[in-house]
Structures are given as structure tokens and as C-alpha cells.
Amino acid sequence: MPEGGISVLKFGSSILRTEEDLPTVVEEVRFWLNGGGHVIAVVSALGNTTETLFERCRRYGDPSNEEALAALVATGEQVSAALVALALSKAGIEARVLDPVEIELRAYGVPLDARLSGVNAEVIREALTECRAVVIPGFIARTSRGSSALLGRGGSDLTARCFWFTRLAPDGAV
Numbered sequence: 001m002p003e004g005g006i007s008v009l010k011f012g013s014s015i016l017r018t019e020e021d022l023p024t025v026v027e028e029v030r031f032w033l034n035g036g037g038h039v040i041a042v043v044s045a046l047g048n049t050t051e052t053l054f055e056r057c058r059r060y061g062d063p064s065n066e067e068a069l070a071a072l073v074a075t076g077e078q079v080s081a082a083l084v085a086l087a088l089s090k091a092g093i094e095a096r097v098l099d100p101v102e103i104e105l106r107a108y109g110v111p112l113d114a115r116l117s118g119v120n121a122e123v124i125r126e127a128l129t130e131c132r133a134v135v136i137p138g139f140i141a142r143t144s145r146g147s148s149a150l151l152g153r154g155g156s157d158l159t160a161r162c163f164w165f166t167r168l169a170p171d172g173a174v
Helices: 019-033 049-060 066-090 121-130 155-166
Strands: 006-011 038-043 095-097 106-108 115-118 133-137 140-142 148-150
Touching (some): 019 038, 049 066, 066 148, 121 133
Parallel strands (some): 038 133
16 A cells, blocks of 8 residues: 555546646646645546547447447547646656556446446555556446446546545455
């Protein structure tokens, strides 16, 4: 377990409206790190990216192909997570992006409104022994088949809550 405790911060699209908001996220993470602990930053897609991706699907794809739609929409959170980690690194804060596959963030149900079923907290703790901050895309998980699943309305909040509980789970499984 990392020393100094773990703070879970959630940065939604109301905070991450555009790339110009990345310094705000960096300063918030820095504030929590100054307390001596570690940070799990859960991020949403920038601004209206999710809506834009849904619209692209309606224009170019078959909306009934929910697995493909979930895969497309998940890219918004993945881009945001990468940008936040890059901004943190540029500011001198060692950070790592943890993908839902890597942390075994699992969900069940329909691809566009799935429910979380588990995460491997030990992978997150291990990453936090290597760096002070990890960035995790919210709103997305993986099904038992390995395909992308969206967690529905409030999914990033749910993801952050899940990681808050990982701070307490002694055996690494939540």
C-alpha cells in the first residue's frame, strides 16, 4: 500500500471543458499530492466529446451495433486520460494512465448502460508504488468478453466511487 494515503479525484466534463483546462487539473492534483499521499484521477471526456461521438455514430454507423458504439465513445475518455497524464508529466508530476483492461475494471449488462462488477485494486496500488498519480478514464469498463461497455449516466462518478473503495479493500479485489 502506498504511504500517505490515496486521494480519489474526479474531473468531469464541466471541469475538463477544453484542453485549456488541463492546468487546472494539474494544480488540483498537485495540491493533493503536497499532502504527501497519492492520487487516483478519474477523468471524463473533454467538454461535449461524448455527445459528438454519439452524433458521429448516428451519422455514419448503425446505432443498433451497441458494442461498436461503446468502443467509439470510449475513445473520448481515453484521450482525456492521456492528455491529463501528459500535462501532469510536463508539470513534473510522475503519472501513469491505467486502462480499464489493465485494472480489470469489469461490467455486466448492455454495452451502453452497463453496471460495474469489479476491479483489481492491487494493480492500482502497485502502480501507485511506482508513481504518485494514476489517471483512469471514467465511464468505461470491459465486459467478460473484453468489449467496451459504457456505464451510463453518472458513470464517471460511479467509477470514482469504485476507486475510493479500493483504498479500503485489503485483498486487492473489489
